Amino acid sequence: MKWNKEQEQQLKALCFEEKSNKEIAAIMEIELSDVHNGRSRFGVTIDKVAAAKGKNEQAAVADQKVKRDKTEIQEEITKVEAVKKVWKCTQRLEVLREELKEAK
Numbered sequence: 001m002k003w004n005k006e007q008e009q010q011l012k013a014l015c016f017e018e019k020s021n022k023e024i025a026a027i028m029e030i031e032l033s034d035v036h037n038g039r040s041r042f043g044v045t046i047d048k049v050a051a052a053k054g055k056n057e058q059a060a061v062a063d064q065k066v067k068r069d070k071t072e073i074q075e076e077i078t079k080v081e082a083v084k085k086v087w088k089c090t091q092r093l094e095v096l097r098e099e100l101k102e103a104k
Contacts, residue, residue, distance in 0.1 A: 001034040008042055011035070015044040016053070052091075073100045 003011075007028065014024045021039070025032045039045050077096050 001030065001037065003038060003041070008038070011038050012042060012044050015039060015046075015049050018049070068099070068103065070100060070103045073103055 010028060011024065014027060019027070021032060021035045025035045028035070073096055077093065077100070080092050080096065
């Protein structure tokens with residue numbers, strides 16, 4: 001199956017809503033095998049989603065405890081942007097850019 005951006009985003013959203021693969025296939029009106037392939041291709045396997053959700057909760061707690069300055073945040077953004085597999089870093093870049101807006 002060839003995935004467009006809208007389908008990719010819908011798949012990711014449904015995965016983070018913890019829908020089963022069968023539910024996702026029904027909602028998106030695609031084959032179950034396409035769901036499995038898409039999850040693998042876009043890095044939204046069940047284990048990775050669970051880990052990301054846990055990390056997001058941990059990051060929220062950490063952000064309350066430790067505030068970084070703009071220089072530190074910008075340095076991390078530069079490092080993340082340098083990674084060739086940008087699709088893995090998109091969510092992290094969004095978080096960092098929001099943090100940068102709020103930094104002093």
